[in-house]
Amino acid sequence: MTTAMTTAAGTAAPAKPATMAQALRRALRDAMADDPAVHVLGEDVGTLGGVFRITDGLAAEFGDDRCTDTPLAEAGILGAAVGMAMYGLRPVVEMQFDAFAYPAFEQLFSHVARMRNRTRGAMPLPITVRVPYGGGIGGVEHHSDSSEAYYMATPGLQVVTPATVDDAYGLLRAAIASDDPVVFLEPKRLYWSKADWSPDAPAAVAPLGRAAVRRRGSSATLITYGPSVPVCLEAAEAATAEGWDLEVVDLRSLVPFDDETVCASVRRTGRAVVVHEATGFGGPGGEIAARVTERCFHHLEAPVLRVTGFDIPYPPPMLERHHLPGVDRVLDAVARLQWEAAN
Amino acid sequence: MRKSSSTTVQELPGSAAYRPTPPPAWRPRTDPAPLLPDPEPFRVLGTAAAAAADPELLLTLYTQLVRGRRYNTQATALTKQGRLAVYPSSTGQEACEVAAALVLREQDWLFPSYRDTLAAVARGLDPVQALTLLRGDWHTGYDPYEHRIAPLCTPLATQLPHAVGLAHAARLKGDDVVALALVGDGGTSEGDFHEALNFAAVWRAPVVFLVQNNGFAISVPLAKQTAAPSLAHKAVGYGMPGRLVDGNDAPAVHQVLSEAVERARSGGGPTLVEAVTYRMDAHTNADDATRYRGDADVETWREHDPILLLERELTARGLLDDGHRRTVADGAEEMAALLRERMNADPVLDPMDLFAEVYAERTGQLGEQADLLRAELAAEAPEATGDPGAGAGGPRGDEGDAR
Numbered sequence: 066m067t068t069a070m071t072t073a074a075g076t077a078a079p080a081k082p083a084t085m086a087q088a089l090r091r092a093l094r095d096a097m098a099d100d101p102a103v104h105v106l107g108e109d110v111g112t113l114g115g116v117f118r119i120t121d122g123l124a125a126e127f128g129d130d131r132c133t134d135t136p137l138a139e140a141g142i143l144g145a146a147v148g149m150a151m152y153g154l155r156p157v158v159e160m161q162f163d164a165f166a167y168p169a170f171e172q173l174f175s176h177v178a179r180m181r182n183r184t185r186g187a188m189p190l191p192i193t194v195r196v197p198y199g200g201g202i203g204g205v206e207h208h209s210d211s212s213e214a215y216y217m218a219t220p221g222l223q224v225v226t227p228a229t230v231d232d233a234y235g236l237l238r239a240a241i242a243s244d245d246p247v248v249f250l251e252p253k254r255l256y257w258s259k260a261d262w263s264p265d266a267p268a269a270v271a272p273l274g275r276a277a278v279r280r281r282g283s284s285a286t287l288i289t290y291g292p293s294v295p296v297c298l299e300a301a302e303a304a305t306a307e308g309w310d311l312e313v314v315d316l317r318s319l320v321p322f323d324d325e326t327v328c329a330s331v332r333r334t335g336r337a338v339v340v341h342e343a344t345g346f347g348g349p350g351g352e353i354a355a356r357v358t359e360r361c362f363h364h365l366e367a368p369v370l371r372v373t374g375f376d377i378p379y380p381p382p383m384l385e386r387h388h389l390p391g392v393d394r395v396l397d398a399v400a401r402l403q404w405e406a407a408n
Numbered sequence: 409m410r411k412s413s414s415t416t417v418q419e420l421p422g423s424a425a426y427r428p429t430p431p432p433a434w435r436p437r438t439d440p441a442p443l444l445p446d447p448e449p450f451r452v453l454g455t456a457a458a459a460a461a462d463p464e465l466l467l468t469l470y471t472q473l474v475r476g477r478r479y480n481t482q483a484t485a486l487t488k489q490g491r492l493a494v495y496p497s498s499t500g501q502e503a504c505e506v507a508a509a510l511v512l513r514e515q516d517w518l519f520p521s522y523r524d525t526l527a528a529v530a531r532g533l534d535p536v537q538a539l540t541l542l543r544g545d546w547h548t549g550y551d552p553y554e555h556r557i558a559p560l561c562t563p564l565a566t567q568l569p570h571a572v573g574l575a576h577a578a579r580l581k582g583d584d585v586v587a588l589a590l591v592g593d594g595g596t597s598e599g600d601f602h603e604a605l606n607f608a609a610v611w612r613a614p615v616v617f618l619v620q621n622n623g624f625a626i627s628v629p630l631a632k633q634t635a636a637p638s639l640a641h642k643a644v645g646y647g648m649p650g651r652l653v654d655g656n657d658a659p660a661v662h663q664v665l666s667e668a669v670e671r672a673r674s675g676g677g678p679t680l681v682e683a684v685t686y687r688m689d690a691h692t693n694a695d696d697a698t699r700y701r702g703d704a705d706v707e708t709w710r711e712h713d714p715i716l717l718l719e720r721e722l723t724a725r726g727l728l729d730d731g732h733r734r735t736v737a738d739g740a741e742e743m744a745a746l747l748r749e750r751m752n753a754d755p756v757l758d759p760m761d762l763f764a765e766v767y768a769e770r771t772g773q774l775g776e777q778a779d780l781l782r783a784e785l786a787a788e789a790p791e792a793t794g795d796p797g798a799g800a801g802g803p804r805g806d807e808g809d810a811r
């Protein structure tokens with residue numbers, strides 16, 4: 066629920082329907098306006114405004130040097146961003162699609178993630194890597210991957226993913242302001258989701274690393290993030306018919322991980338299901354379930370369950386609905402939380 | 409004040425005595441001059457060479473171009489009807505696509521990108537199988553070994569090292585195989601492009617790289633992609649010949665590629681061919697080309713339409729009359745009608761195929777997930793799953809092959 070925000074200047078800004086894409090664009094624009102060190106670079110980010118139009122108008126407003134169409138080479142883009150950051154800029158890199166970020170992994174893992182550590186803090190890299198990710202948009206091969214586990218497994222990277230229009234703005238501002246590198250995962254099937262949102266900057270930019278409770282409930286906690294948040298909210302509504310009162314926690318940030326909010330919720334409800342569309346085996350849910358179990362074991366009435374994509378390469382669009390965890394699969398898991406009865 | 413010749417380097421008196429004689433490995437091993445492309449793209453049409461061109465080849469090229477154009481317009485229409493998820497059209501680039509298919513022998517391999525459905529079809533692949541990726545029913549709709557066509561490749565330039573490796577392996581086995589790999593102008597900026605060219609040259613692999621320079625990588629024009637004099641010039645740095653050809657001149661593309669293929673086959677090593685052409689349609693049906701280019705540019709290129717250019721030559725030489733033209737057009741129309749009809753049927757898909765061919769032996773975890781999906785499908789439509797219900801969960805259950 067978003068209401069009219071009060072801007073830093075103190076004037077009330079009316080909330081109007083806005084898409085997540087618009088909020089992201091606005092965040093980039095405001096960050097560039099506030100800080101001349103912020104530079105946007107990537108494939109097609111200039112004249113075209115990005116294939117999802119997130120950078121639309123930035124080159125016109127700030128010039129080609131601030132919003133730069135690069136040659137088509139992800140390793141080059143991120144590698145150049147490393148050098149730019151070394152020299153005091155704050156590069157915001159756009160990777161066109163999840164699976165096209167892979168050529169840049171060498172730079173990301175070998176340099177971006179560990180530069181602060183290897184230089185004993187002398188050379189932090191304030192780089193934001195924006196990656197549209199996830200499925201559900203009918204994309205052909207290589208356009209629907211959920212790669213968050215790779216990023217999460219790399220120390221030195223922060224991994225952030227918004228699920229609401231508000232957070233798209235606030236978290237991207239926070240990511241760009243962060244002095245450490247952030248992999249900013251944009252759930253592309255929520256790009257066109259709408260909410261009433263103030264076009265003026267919210268006064269407070271959310272700190273990274275805090276989860277948000279999206280729905281209060283008492284009988285179990287759904288722990289989720291990004292594109293699966295709306296799925297879980299819908300499941301929670303549907304579950305009321307079965308007498309389940311579900312709490313929905315939106316992680317927003319996978320690294321750093323908000324143990325406090327998650328565990329406070331699970332301790333109250335005693336049951337938890339982790340929901341995401343990335344594959345399950347070796348996926349983010351395993352880490353989350355382990356943490357919850359380690360910290361909340363004595364409060365748990367049932368094992369922490371996972372509802373995830375299947376452990377297969379992302380399927381072609383005509384079959385993706387069978388792969389993506391939907392409301393029914395979440396509800397089935399919730400039903401399985403009646404552990405005592407089942408065993 | 410730089411002069412072009414190295415003899416102009418001013419040496420201090422006596423300094424030469426301190427310069428070590430470079431060991432042999434330091435000296436350039438190849439004279440770059442023969443590797444350099446001509447400054448102008450090679451042309452046949454409109455030159456004296458056209459008169460000497462084999463009429464049969466010209467007519468074959470013509471027929472294939474017309475069919476190729478019709479294929480492109482038909483596939484584009486299928487996107488509007490929602491029959492294809494996406495189609496990256498090669499309208500305007502048909503001469504490159506068709507020539508790439510025609511210069512290869514049966515034992516050779518083609519390594520196409522997502523834009524090169526037409527090259528695959530011109531090589532003999534069933535058009536519906538070629539469109540599977542773009543329709544969205546499977547990632548690769550054909551057995552690559554059947555026609556020796558690697559899967560249509562979406563990540564840019566990543567197919568190029570594969571082509572090098574395959575060609576190298578074939579040569580190690582003593583087979584007479586050439587690999588022809590297609591890539592766009594944008595793809596030449598990727599690291600994989602550079603690594604592939606370097607490997608190919610060092611190994612003298614029987615590979616031909618064809619860059620279809622169609623002016624844009626989505627919205628980014630060539631001038632923002634490279635500062636090289638031409639993309640063909642890039643070859644020299646790796647030690648292979650670079651060839652520049654008019655990509656809208658079908659006999660010219662055919663000739664340059666044939667020479668490169670034969671050179672590779674005879675042990676002469678790789679060649680980089682840049683075909684200068686133009687993408688007449690938007691990047692894909694999802695792209696708005698008016699954001700980054702004007703109609704005037706597109707109109708200019710219409711005058712260099714590959715079909716128009718060849719038709720002019722054929723007509724002038726009396727090789728093509730209205731009757732023949734109609735026969736060719738009718739053939740293309742028939743092909744399009746058949747394609748339309750076949751694509752209008754919904755593909756019959758078995759969701760259980762999701763678990764087939766992930767591994768040679770299905771893992772236990774996948775077996776469990778297959779059980780879950782099977783139960784869901786049974787709940788959706790009890791009769792429709794066609795599931796014999798056997799072998800629940802075990803490795804390599806009852807679903808058989810993915811295709």
Ligand SMILES: Cc1ncc(C[n+]2csc(CCOP(=O)(O)OP(=O)(O)O)c2C)c(N)n1
Pocket residue numbers: 108137139161165168523562563564591592593594595596622624625626687691
């Ligand atoms: C590694 C990688 N990065 C980005 C993309 C997204 N993408 C698809 S096509 C394209 C432009 C390619 O241009 P070019 O190589 O000139 O080929 P063309 O599409 O013009 O045939 C881009 C950036 C991709 N497919 N792969």
